[in-house]
Amino acid sequence: MVVGFAIVAAWELVTAIGVVAFRKPMYNALSLVANMLGLAVLFLMLNAQFLFAAQIIVYAGAVMVLFVFIIALMNPQADISFRPGGTEWIYGVVFGVVFAALLAALLFNHGLTGRPGAFTPEVIAAAGNVQTIGIALYTRFLFPVEVTSVLLLVAAVGAVYLAMRRIR
Amino acid sequence: MPVPAYSFLLLSGAIFTLGAIGFMVRRNPLVVFMCIELMLNAVNLAFATMSRYLNSLDGVVFAFLVITVAAAEVVVGIAIIVQVYRAGRQMDVDELDLMKE
Numbered sequence: 201m202v203v204g205f206a207i208v209a210a211w212e213l214v215t216a217i218g219v220v221a222f223r224k225p226m227y228n229a230l231s232l233v234a235n236m237l238g239l240a241v242l243f244l245m246l247n248a249q250f251l252f253a254a255q256i257i258v259y260a261g262a263v264m265v266l267f268v269f270i271i272a273l274m275n276p277q278a279d280i281s282f283r284p285g286g287t288e289w290i291y292g293v294v295f296g297v298v299f300a301a302l303l304a305a306l307l308f309n310h311g312l313t314g315r316p317g318a319f320t321p322e323v324i325a326a327a328g329n330v331q332t333i334g335i336a337l338y339t340r341f342l343f344p345v346e347v348t349s350v351l352l353l354v355a356a357v358g359a360v361y362l363a364m365r366r367i368r
Numbered sequence: 369m370p371v372p373a374y375s376f377l378l379l380s381g382a383i384f385t386l387g388a389i390g391f392m393v394r395r396n397p398l399v400v401f402m403c404i405e406l407m408l409n410a411v412n413l414a415f416a417t418m419s420r421y422l423n424s425l426d427g428v429v430f431a432f433l434v435i436t437v438a439a440a441e442v443v444v445g446i447a448i449i450v451q452v453y454r455a456g457r458q459m460d461v462d463e464l465d466l467m468k469e
Contacts, residue, residue: 201370209379216383219406220390225398232402235383239409246376246420248428251412251435258435263405263442270446271398274453292393296385303381312373317424336425337432344429348436355440362447 205245211238229267236260247321249329376417384410395460397449401442408438 215238218231240255324332337345387406394400412431419427453459 205371205375209375212379213382213386216386216406219399219402220386220393225396228399228402232405235406236409239413242376242379242413243416245371246416248416248420248431251416251428251431254432254435255412258439259405259409263439266442266446267398267402270450274398274450274459288393288395292389295392296389299388300381300385303385304378307374307377307381312377312418312421314418314422314424316422317426319425320423333425333428333432336429341429341433344433348433351437351440355443359443359447362444362451365451 201245205242208238208241208245212242225271226268229264229271232267233260233264236264247324247329250333373417373421377414380410380413380417383407383413395462397452397459397461398446400461401445401449405438405442408434 212235215231215235219228219235222228222231236255236259240252240260243249243252243255319332384407387403387410390403390406391400394403412434415427415431415434417427419425419431449459
């Protein structure tokens with residue numbers, strides 16, 4: 201388990217660096233696909249099988265296919281991301297180090313607290329993972345689910361409107 | 369529990385930081401979007417971790433909602449990027465300042 205986590209964590213870090221550092225957008229997109237598949241494996245390790253399936257279907261499937269299609273359609277120039285002699289990387293790395301140090305300090309100085317719930321892995325395994333989450337989604341979280349469905353509808357209408365409209 | 373929660377959360381923080389760096393450094397709007405997706409994924413990992421280690425379902429449900437909202441956001445964002453591309457403007461977030469005028 202620990203060895204598996206170490207392998208997947210290294211995979212995640214390498215592909216995340218690939219998303220940020222590759223020059224061509226297509227390589228960025230493929231790194232992101234690899235990153236999302238690794239994240240799905242991490243969800244499986246965390247006993248979240250439903251999230252594992254949703255991650256692969258929605259992210260690695262739908263969202264990234266959209267990205268790859270748009271990149272293939274637009275064929276953006278590779279050199280757009282780096283000015284010759286640009287100094288963005290220095291600022292970015294300095295920001296990253298400070299931000300990561302703040303996050304780690306927050307995590308280790310305050311510890312993890314929280315009230316444990318009733319859904320131990322045994323309880324979830326007895327009822328089934330998807331069944332448990334489905335019951336929670338449609339009872340306790342019914343209002344957020346409905347609001348999200350409205351959001352999806354609005355996004356679809358907005359995308360169609362933007363696709364039909366010609367801007368000068 | 370073999371793997372401590374801290375290691376998952378530290379990995380989540382590292383991925384989030386990489387996404388934030390890319391968000392600020394890259395200038396292609398598509399790659400900027402990908403970095404936003406990276407950050408959302410890192411947050412989902414933190415949600416799933418806390419959900420697992422607190423024996424609660426709230427984190428998983430919240431991560432599911434985050435996935436849905438991210439899908440909607442990507443659809444609208446890419447539609448806008450395609451419109452900008454169709455208008456023949458340069459694909460560079462530093463040059464896109466039409467709203468300023």
